[in-house]
Amino acid sequence: MVTVAFASALVCYFSSTLLFLIYLLRRSETLARIALALTSVAFAVHTVGLVLHLVAGEGIRLISFHKAMAFFSWTLVLVFLGVVLRYRLHVLGAFLLPLAFLALLSTAVVPTSSVPVLQPVFQTVWIHVTLSVLGTVGFAVAFVAGLMYIMQDRLLKSKQFNVLSFKLPPLDFLDALNQRSILLGFPLLTLGILTGAVSAQITWGSYLSWNPEQVWALITWAFYLIVLMGRITVGWRAKKAAYLTIVGFAGVVLTFLGILLKGHGPPASL
């Protein structure tokens, strides 16, 4: 049942992603409307699948890679639908939906056995995962905003007044979206890391065991801290902020890949 729900959601996300990408270069608002309707359907099915997935097995705690990714993807689409409702910014679909699609796809293509399940030794370890995922959603939106910013900036600089520049939102809107997403994502990730450290202390007896993905996570966190401070103190905004958040998100993806490939277990030395 869960598989069927996720599979149909995947098909719908894939189609709407394609439609949104075509919409980016076409002058048809109908395309966007169809894509949005399709996304909403996919989201509903996704929600059903997610609920079924979460209540199955260990209860609603997010402690497997698959659940975390399904939740990440779901939250991204939720944010997308919210932004579309609020700002009528359909073009965001062409950027945010591919991410949501890929995240959900990873739950289908990565075999469950290859990713170790986080041991639910400590009851509240799922809080660590949930918060980290939510923080990551914030960074993903910031990344997409940054990407769109760079595109619009390039188009304006090269005086290309085409369909794309017509569809992309104004620069300051994208910069504000970038800033807000980081402002939301950063505290969530901070809390996620703190709860993770506490869990590690209880489970393994040390807050930090210096394994690569932990180090990466800390580096990424520090990077975003610097980005945020830089914006406030020395004006790292606009184009610079856009580039920085793109780099930062690459760090986030690497951390995720690290967890995916190596697992999230106790350090080798223990």
Added chain:
Amino acid sequence: MHAIAIGLSHKTAPVELREMLAVPESRIGEALGRLVAYPGVREGMLLQTCNRVEVYAIVEHVESGFSAVQDFLVETHFSLSAEQLLPHLYWYAGERAISHLFRVASSLDSMVVGEPQILGQVKDAFRLALTHNTSGVILNKLAKKAISVAKRVRTETRIAENAVSVSYAAVELAKKVFSNLAQKTVFLIGAGEMAKLAAQHFITHGVRQILVTTRDGARVRKMADRFKGIPVPFDEFRGELYQADIVLCSTGASHFLIHREDVVRAVRERMNRPIFLIDVSVPRNIDPAVREVDNAFLFDIDDLEMHIEQNREERRQEALKAEQIVKEEVEVMIKWLQSLEATPTIVALRERAQRIKEGELQKAWSRLGHLSSQEWAAIENLASAIVNKLLHGSLVALKSAAQAEERAFYIEAARRFYHLDEWEKECRLNHSRMAAGNQSDQHASRPAASPAHSRQSIEVPVNVPPSHHRIARPDDEQTADPA
């Protein structure tokens, strides 16, 4: 019934003449009343904008309608003579009049094709005609259709989407950088016309403040007054550049006034907030090297021209689509008008036959007063049957031709064969005489249904005459003896 349009626009008349013809809104009611008081003018609407004054009317005959409306226009201004006015007028009737109204409402006839105000002005004109009761069935339909056509053009084409003037293009491009102009500061450097126009557009879009500088100190204050802006001394303006979100530059200087370093410094002082620069001066006043500065967006006159040329080309393409929409809708409208036109003739024909039958029965009754009611019924049936059978072919032809092209010929033929025009005129005459209180004529004016009335009461069954049409007979107990 014919739709006609007479007027003048920016294409045919100078502004002085257009001003003369414009009727102030307080006197529109009186003017509209005067318009429909002309004989043959049934409905009327007056469309006035700064670019056009037009009369749309529904008239009985095109020629007399034209001259009536022309007289009306000449009378609107005491100092106007027909000779002054005539060369500037255009005259449209029927399909062309309808098409003209649709094109005007859709902004295809505007000075700037696609401008949005005209639709509101057409709505106002229609509202005034409604308020003053000079718009009837046909004009209502026509005006409503014009409004819906304009909306269709607006939604189905992109005719009004993009800027087609340099000054407006500046605003449009600024909106690619700033989502909301309300909190922005505009720095106007120089007193060039185009930059001032652009500044005006930015003010309409609600910018927060305007800084003004020119080389000429006295002029600065004048301009600051005009735009309610803050004057900045010319030799200090580079230092104040950081305050500006939008820089509009248009001076007569022959060298660069703003260099790369000025903008680099301004962007730094703005903590990397984007700065948007428009240079409409020729020769240019802003060093093109500014383009390389991050978060600074410089557009010169050629960039703006390029932008609006794209928009213009798009508008031309869209206007073609819009013309097609107008054409389709005019056809729909014409069909409706045509179906409307056949009906009065059918009604008039039936009425005429009914009256003839009644007249002849009346004569027969005065000669054959002694007949029984069965015999009378037989005679009445005989008369009805002859009338119906004779009319049947003509009525079917008229009805079936309601959508066809030869419809006009059929109507014309029916009107001539049965002398409908003369008969209607006579009816109208009798009707007005009756209305004037000439009671002695009442009997003679039995066929008193005026054409205007018969148009409303379309279905009068011929084979079953209404009871009041029946002829009173001596032994008819239900009807009083007319003698």
